[in-house]
Amino acid sequence: MTVFALVDCNNFYASCEKLFDPKLEGVPLVVLSNNDGCVVARSAEVKALGIPMGVPWFKIRDEAKQFGIQAMSSNYALYADMSNRVVEVLEGFSPHVEVYSIDESFLSLDGFAARGFETYGTEIKQRVQDWLGLAVCVGIAETKTLAKLANHCAKKGHAGTAGVCDFTTIPPADFSALLAKIKVGETWGVGSRLAPRLEKMGIHTVQDLRNADPGRMRARFSVVLERTVMELKGIACLELEETTPDKKQIVSSRSFGQRIGAFEHLADALAFHATRAAEKLRSQDSVAGALTLFIRTNPFALKEPQYQRSITIPLPEATQDTRELVKWAGRGLRRIYRRGFAYAKAGVMLSEIRPTALVQADLFGSMEDSERSDTLMGIMDRINQRWGRGTLRTASEQAEGIWKMNRGNLSPRYTTAWSELPQVT
């Protein structure tokens, strides 16, 4: 029987910001999505004010001013670096860690029973706090779905927990009573569509769902929900996934900082996205067989004329070459571009992805990484990694495109850029 721990950082982005700026202590703080669009993280003070997750910033701007809420643009360089540090700490506890998202990891606690799982959970929490200054909650259970739920309880302080919740030691009757208090929508895998449908058939709580018949849930909904029910019953259907498989699809897309009409500006944005997608492709040593690009106006602006179009181009030869992909992106744009629209977003998607090794005949036997990176693209990646994205780029991509996103209140990259450290006076 495997035991999983789910470690989840509290208010991760907001906590990262507070970590480096003492003036933010005790201040209600939100972090905004790309382009300063929506609220994607809230500090405890903001949650207490009842500001919902995901709300567009402009809709609460007045309210925010009234309550003195501070808003920061998202600083992914900072969050990604802090995330890596958290993972390093977790790897000191268990040899088997699955990095599930930027702020969440599953750990296998197999063989850790001796001192009690909760003890380990508490130590994990304490060490991340001591070493990094970040608060985490730990959920422990026999399946991933239950560990997610235990984490939820730890966050809410249910069942007398203080940031650590171990389901493996709760007596069955108490456990049922606890799950009967949690809304079914809190279950991992039950989202905003499924929850109302379940409610309608009398399944209101997690306990109701746990009592459901898996076969019936499969027939009425899907295998996914069947597995969820099994997992709630304590029968593991999901394993720890320590190694991330290669991506089958790679996307780069973004809303523009302002509306754009000109062909050249769209071409510039698409060159950027093709470049970024190609970098991701090479980082997993793959080639793509097809490129899709799309452009669209703002679907929320109901009074504006709407246009959205995409095109998929099968590549004559699977490639990972930025120049090829940028070239095809430009050709595709010529086919779908229409004048007279206020475009809001564009993007590039790569598909039919397979390992480079399967495509290129390898004349010189197995190639070492050092040799492979002597190719033009390899050199380009190394220069850009060392000196920053866009240092070396194709001529079709502008350094500071007019389309670039708004980041009105971006914090310094405290941990990854010396030049941005604030002056000490």
Next chain:
DNA sequence: CTATAACTCTCAA
């Protein structure tokens, strides 16, 4: 008619 491709829906962080 079948096998596959293409597309839609849902979920998650």
Next chain:
DNA sequence: CTAACGTTGAGAGTTATAG
């Protein structure tokens, strides 16, 4: 003054299409 709403990826299930 007004208008202003994220990104990326996966998997399952359904529909369209080719042969």
